[in-house]
Amino acid sequence: MIEVQAEPQPFVFDPGHVALLCIDFQRDFLETGGFGESLGNDVARLRNAIAPTQAVLSAFRERGWTVIHTREGHRPDLTDLFPAKRDRGNPSLRIGEEGPMGRLLVRGSAGHEIVPELAPQPGEVVLDKPGKGSFYATDLETILRARGITSLVVAGVTTEVCVQSTVREANDRGFESLVLSDCTGSYFPEFHASALAMFAAQGGIVGWVGTSADLLDALEQSPVRTEKAE
Template sequence: MALTALDERTALVIIDMQNGVVGAATTPHTGGEVLARAVALAEAFRAHDAPVVLVRVSLAADGADAVPGRTEASRPAATPPPGWDAIVDELAGHPGDITVTKRNWGAFHGTDLDLHLRRRGITQIVLAGVATSIGVESTARAAHEHGYHVTLAVDAMADRDADAHRNSVERIFPRLGETGSTAEVIALLEKTLG
């Protein structure tokens, strides 16, 4: 579904734009392209005093808070380098932003994201970040289940796998909300809040 509207109480939620993740998701957009678009979205939301939520994934050094369960995908054996879970400098450092730390794929389960949004009367979220088929899709599904209107800035996200990205954008996201480009989201934000 094409973009039709943004609610007056809309927040931007950016997933996993952090030092150890941005470079890993490179299709169909590079990490740099995704970052530039995420920064443009954040600047537009901040200019209208609309909430910007920066979500990062982090785990204890000993792995004690890793999600349990058996999977066929291997888990990283090495301890991540220091600072891997810090929000990238281009997005960090804005005192009005909300930072949420997650331990799962999605940004809702086990975090205070919903509480932050509800306290501000938010009815809609715009999503961007990496990886499209994991963190972004998981968060979009949960946002839909929590009753938020969901908008996905599909050129401000990327994945390690082109087919996974395409599946999310073409098959999953239209069932959860509306999709559009960064420029379309910003234009609609200007129209709604400008």
């Protein structure tokens, strides 16, 4: 077992049953010309999560542990896009409309892809989802159960939307989640802080909150394992 310093108490996981979940590190959210910027957001605020997530990704890859990437986006015909989502707010461009990186949040467009710094490697799961939560309308739970995963280390954007939705879904399904505060981010710093506080409140009612540094320190003190759980 590996113990990581975290709030509200240490996060303990079995290295044979853990996965890194990287949520929506997509060009549409982290780069100019994408969906995030169309909403009037400063996308640079999310890019601080890239470097620490790279370090965690490297550690998981070195050990041969499960890595899962998610991408939020819709079918090209938009048959999986509810009007309630499409018509929300007052963006300069709406989902499905043509932007500098292709149609916004549409599968197959350049903006839908994960940023190059965190691009998936062969053999890593890439999960496309039409909603905010990673379990909604996907086979994520099936993948986790099939691989014997019980613990999730979570990185991604944005903290208060897709990350929070996913961690709450995971909690309801019996998975334990460690959210890495420096590997997550929001366009609104106050929302980021608030979401992290909610995860760890009331004795960790939703999950645990830690840092990449504390996780990597814990891993360095444990022998490197290269086999996956069976």
